[in-house]
Amino acid sequence: MGRDLDIIDRKILSSLQEDARNSTAQELADTVGVSASTVRNRIALLESDGIIRGYYPEIDYENANIPLKMTFVLTVPPTEMTDYSERVRLIPGVIDIREMVTGRRNLYVDVVTGDSSKLTTITDEMHELGVDIESSELMRRRRVQPFNFFRPDSAEGRRHDDAGDTTVDRT
Numbered sequence: 001m002g003r004d005l006d007i008i009d010r011k012i013l014s015s016l017q018e019d020a021r022n023s024t025a026q027e028l029a030d031t032v033g034v035s036a037s038t039v040r041n042r043i044a045l046l047e048s049d050g051i052i053r054g055y056y057p058e059i060d061y062e063n064a065n066i067p068l069k070m071t072f073v074l075t076v077p078p079t080e081m082t083d084y085s086e087r088v089r090l091i092p093g094v095i096d097i098r099e100m101v102t103g104r105r106n107l108y109v110d111v112v113t114g115d116s117s118k119l120t121t122i123t124d125e126m127h128e129l130g131v132d133i134e135s136s137e138l139m140r141r142r143r144v145q146p147f148n149f150f151r152p153d154s155a156e157g158r159r160h161d162d163a164g165d166t167t168v169d170r171t
Contacts, residue, residue, distance in 0.1 A: 003049060008032055010150040012042055013051075017146030020055050058144070061112045068119055069139040074107040075132040081106060084131060091125045093118065105134045 011032040025036040046052045076084040096110035113119050
């Protein structure tokens with residue numbers, strides 16, 4: 001299980017979610033109200049604790065001339081989900097896999113490709129793995145936003161603080 005986050009950690013995470021690429025330690029420090037060295041130390045701890053797992057570009061595949069984005073909804077045996085996830089992940093064009101906790105439709109796979117013949121190849125490779133493809137949906141647009149829990153002004157974050165934050169100061 002993870003660890004509790006104090007207000008400083010949440011402010012740092014909120015700022016990084018907004019724009020990790022253009023956020024310097026000093027800019028984050030100014031926003032959060034602590035020193036740049038505290039921000040660097042906190043980020044290092046958030047990374048070593050596995051809370052921050054990486055920094056990834058958000059790619060507009062259509063602007064990169066890869067216009068087809070598809071979500072496949074698969075059914076795999078729940079006891080073998082990890083194995084199927086790993087095998088599906090190796091198919092060229094797969095960019096995201098989500099494993100569901102319950103339900104028959106338990107593996108959601110996002111793929112991108114430049115043309116319909118490659119999409120057919122991806123579909124064939126999934127079938128060869130023995131998965132049941134329940135549906136496939138052509139994606140028009142995906143909208144992502146930061147999880148507002150980390151924002152210091154969020155109601156959820158305030159409830160967490162009001163419940164008695166026992167987080168140790170890790171500066």
